[in-house]
Amino acid sequence: MITVNFCGAELEEFIVLSCFLFDLTIISSQYSSILTLSAAYHNQGCYRDKDKILTFLSYQRPGIFFSAIKRMRFTTSVQNKIAALLVIASIISGISTYAAFTETPPFGNDPNTVIWLLNLDLVLALMLVALIARRIVGLWSGRKRGIAGSHLHVRLVYIFSILAAVPAIVMTIFSAYFFHFGVQTWFSERVQTAVNEAQAVAEAYLKEHTQVIRADTLAMAYDLGRQAHIFIANDEALDKVLKTQSILRNLSEAIVIDEGGRVYARSGLTFSLELENVPLHMLERASTGEVVVMTSASDDRVRALVKLENFVDRYLFVGRLIDPQVLSHLASTKKATEEYLALRDRYSGLQITVTMMFVVVGMLLLACAIWFGLMLARQLVSPITGLIDTADRVRAGDLSARVDEKARLQEFEYLAKAFNRMTKQIQEQQNQLLETNRKLDRRRHFTETVLTGVSSGVLGVDEHGIITVANSSAYNLLSDKNEEMIGKEIASVLPDILELLDIANDRPDKVTQGELILLNSSKDRRIYLVRIAIEDVGDEEAGAILTFDDITDLQSAQRKAAWADVARRIAHEIKNPLTPIQLSAERLKRKYLKQIESDADIFEECTDTIIRHVSDIGRMVNEFSSFARMPEPRLKRENVEKQIRESLFLHKQAHPQINFNVKQYEELFAQMDEQQFRQVLTNLVQNAVDSIEMRAKEKPDLVGEVNVRLARYDEEQLYIIISDNGLGFPVEEDKANLIEPYITHKPKGTGLGLAIVKKIMDDHNGRIILGAPSWLAEKNVELTLDGAVVVLLLPIDSE
Template identity: 30%
Template sequence: MSRIARWAWLTALLAACSASGLLAFLLSVSTSAQRGFFERHYVWLFWANVAMATVLLAVIVGTGVQLLLRVRRGRFGSRLLLKLAAIFAMVGLVPGVLTYAVSYQFVNRSIENWFDQRLAGALDAGLNLGRSTLDGLVADLGARTRSTAERWTDMQSTALGLERVREQLSAQSVALLGANGQVLVNVTGDTSTLLPERPRPSLLRQAHASGLVAQLEGLDDEATALQGQARVRAIALLPTLNLQLTGGDRYLMVVRQLPSQVVANALAVQAANAEYQQRALERDGLRRMVLGTLTLVLVLSVFAAVLLAVALGRQLAQPLLLLAEGVRQVAQGDLRAKPVFASRDELGGLTRSFADMTQQLADARALVQRSVSELESAHTHLQTILDNLTAGVIVFDAQRRIATVNPGTTRILRSPMSAYTGRLLEEVPGLSHLAQHIWQRFDQQPDEPGARDHWQDALEHPLDPQHTLTLLMRGATLPHDARLIVFDDISEVVSAQRSAAWAEVARRLAHEIKNPLTPIQLSAERLQHKLADKLEGTDQAMLIRAVGTIVNQVQAMKQLVNEFRDYARLPAVQLQALDLNALISEVLALYAQEQEQGRLRCVLASTLPAILGDATQLRQVIHNLVQNALDAVAERPDGHVLLSTEARHAPDGRALGVRLLLNDNGPGFAQQVLQRAFEPYVTTKVKGTGLGLAVVKKICDEHGARIRLSNLSNEDQPESVSIGAQVSISFSKLAPVQSPIQEPSQSA
């Protein structure tokens, strides 16, 4: 038996025992209970019934809701369980309701018959008769006492006079009272009591107000009344005599004992009426208690029927429910070990076969999951490699749509390529030329078997009017007609190769050309010295012009060779802490005239951290940049050059670097120059060699600084400069705070 079935049977047994015990208790006390039992214990008896009924109803409702939820969810066997529960509930409910209806009518009629209306009328009539008799005795004694008081004389104020009055009134005692109720004279026929009980002040006030007060005493307590203490007391106000004007009011108090038979009859009638009224009050409580218990029995029967239906239904449908639950779990992908119904019939065998099949499915799925996990691990490994590649990777599907891109593609092409997944490369802004070149190279691949399925090519790709990338592209054809592109940005490599080639050319030129220049110059000067005195006229002038030309050209060649030598063999940098502002001020001292004319301005940051640099080489950088800027604005009447510095700080205030900016309002850089400005022999000057910016770039690289060239538009220009070029150098190597700042040398 399952845990739920055991719990249901234990709950039903407990409820049945509790209800049976309660019924037996009520039946035992219903006939032998003391007076007022049901009234005293009605509350807890009522709440005991309510509590028991509530528990049973809660269990019944919970069981019903559970069955309805199973039916709504479509659980297998739920409708069978619901049908069995309904059948058993009807089996318990119909007889229970019939028994309840018959018992209800029987209880109502039986309890009503216990209380006869004629008996109630007789008791009321006897009680009224006793009250009338007692009231007549009280009225008779009062009237006679009043009559005696009205005919009172001083002769009657003595003991002898009071004795005559007692005999006339057939009283137990007669007393003459003062104004405050004190006993002045007393006579009594009872020798056990010498002095009568002093009346209460309220009785005296009432007697004073109305002249007479009479009341019945001693019937409240049954024991006292049966001992002869029941009596009638009458107090009358005596008339005031002339001789006693100063003595205050006097009262005549007469006490007459009630006959014992009358007292006994009155008490018997009063007790019988009180007991009847008490029984009448308990009638409703008894009725409610019995009806509540009957209701509890009805609920108990339905409860037992429902629990029996659930328990038996589960036993009947348990194998099918196990099988249905297992099928549902397998349909949801749960292939854990399934329970088997412990029986040797066909249903038990079916559950065992199903459990074996589920285990086989679980083993097969575990194998598939391992294969998928290995595949995902390989895919993750490949994706990690792609994400960490500096090269760009693009995979196209058979329809030439972008299938996969890596972060290197976005970084190189400066375009959010991942946002264009599933679209053509031609749809990406600015990449139509690149797409055309890629598909042209793929179309040129031969289709013959054994032919190479990959290609490699270099391409100049313009990012914008100011920047052009040199891309080394490799393409390959994948299975299912997919295409793979891998490319690298080799712009820096090409620029470095060109710089290295120019450095080698400069070294060879400096070595091959410089040696014969001095002999040529000396030979020309010697010819002039030997022949100048021997020639005259036009011949002498021609000789002087020819020798001057040779000497000037030799000097120009020497300067060119020296520049090539400087570019090819720059000395190693000596990094020391220095103040960039001080170094700039030292160099700009050479341009005092330009500053006075307003063509050169300098705006330096007030607080600038020290950098690590070579003062000699940085002077050359500043000098070359300033000279180039001044040359660019030389032909403009309003030409301006602005040199400024600024510090870059982190959000926490920590210094990150120093930036040098040089702006001019000249014509700017030409597009062909801007793309290859740092290569040797690239210049727009008529007499320039194109080595200035190349040397500047090389020095910046040695310092770990970044130099950038750009053209400015109107909105980008600071202050009065309207249009021109900008050179920016960012220094990231800062000197330690404790390091002393090197003072710029004055020799430059």
């Protein structure tokens, strides 16, 4: 531990020098040099090394600081300029504070100047702290917002702040500790004992002289007082005795005076007593009988004043010469003792004051150090932040972004150049890819244009079974317009096609063809002709091109044409012998029924059977003829509700046990062939009647009911709903097959009724729907019957 010794009254300057050493040690890298010089200075106990220390501090360290500031490249922002000015002002203020404490011109030892400079230090420190706090808050805010480089910036600031704060705190503690134990030697028990003993010796010496002269004065005054009656009238005798007493008592001077200062007797060299006026308060004290002891104005003798007894207004004033240096040392000792005691009483306050000085100046320079750390961290993070921001721009697609290659550190410059070379290469490659994509887009657009004009549906499937291409016809044939097929697996869109795909993959050099039955968006059964061609890409896995053609209508037309030809041939071959057979049977019945005596009823029954079956065969032939030679409809504007009621009238008459109901919401008209439309209604209502009768055989108490509902579908179409409570449609049968020719589930049906209805509705630009479509719920249509439901759609004639 360094022991501090002081020469004379050096405490104040020692404190100042310690503070300044502490200030500069925080931001200096030469701690050992400063501490070595300061220890040498204090250990020698005098100021002979003071010039070296001051020279080192005043010239070496400020030079380093200002050169560092000169090298630091502050940004052009106002905040950084203010901070730079504050840092410079802080350093200047610290040096000025030290100069004021050490009485260095131009400040001198002016307390007001020192206080003003300390306040300035505090204000500068607080301003720097405010700027630092604002910068740190900005950093934390940027970190919360996720700004590029903010985490690294905060971490560097944290590290630099710790590096700056730890030495400052350690130096503050050790400086306070150093000051405490350095000054403690002044107030040690040995020093206090020496001061007290010196004060006691001085007081004893002065007290001894005071008591001796007091005793001599009292004895001399007693002797003179006993002979007062002699000396009152004889001044010469008094003068003679006074001289004798002065010589006997070794008094250098003696005089008898009154209160006015008149001299009645003197001895020896008494001119000084006559020339010096006795203070009035001394005379007042002496008049009370007190022996007043005092020193002369020149501090070379001790004097005493006492009032003479048995005299009227007489005072004895005597003096004795003493060594002036003794009195001077006594006064110095007393003054030093008083100052020492006062300093001891103020030690706690002084320690707090010095500690606060350490804290203020330390905080000032600590703020400077932290600001330098912030600037250094910013210089380190700024290139990284720029690199991250540029990388984000590149990631967003701006390949023209470049990093500033001018950096203070060569490593950052190399990194920036490498990054710029990389982005330039990526940009060139992207431009090449964009050009290639533009060519591919032009080819794809041409292909899509070609595919758009193709009536067949076309799908492109990759090696993983994902749909990559789909033309508009494919959407029309296979999916809803709003349902996206591209990107989906072919298995999820067309699961029934996987078998054909497996066959096609087994023979990639040939085109695979097959039929596929699907339900379209309207739940109608459709037949598609599928062709699959596998792409040839060598040994790698390849995709496939699928084409779809809806051949439902084509097959239906082919079947109808074939059945129409068959029906025409059958009708032609059968119709010719039917008439002779029927006429012959009627003639036999008419001519021979009355002549036959035995088994006449059997004869009649046989002829009736022939006639009945011939009629049935004739009716069947007529249906064949109607189906084979359906005439072109002659359209004209008709009231739809009127046609419905006229058709139902005949059925009501023929089937009174069945309830026929018609619901109409408005009067609607349509272009139609009256005879053909009645045939449509007749066929559908007859099917409903047959279904009710078949169910009535199973349920005798059944009350048959047929409801017909007419309403508007939209602005262009109307719909007719025919529902019954019969057996309904066969569950196991596809409803689309029911409209095919010669498909029936009735015992005596021909299978041509619904086919004829379908043909007539097609000729009228209408549709027939077997079963209740989903849009009936949207129209708030409630079907109360549990049998079959048939819906007809016709265009409305609004004229």
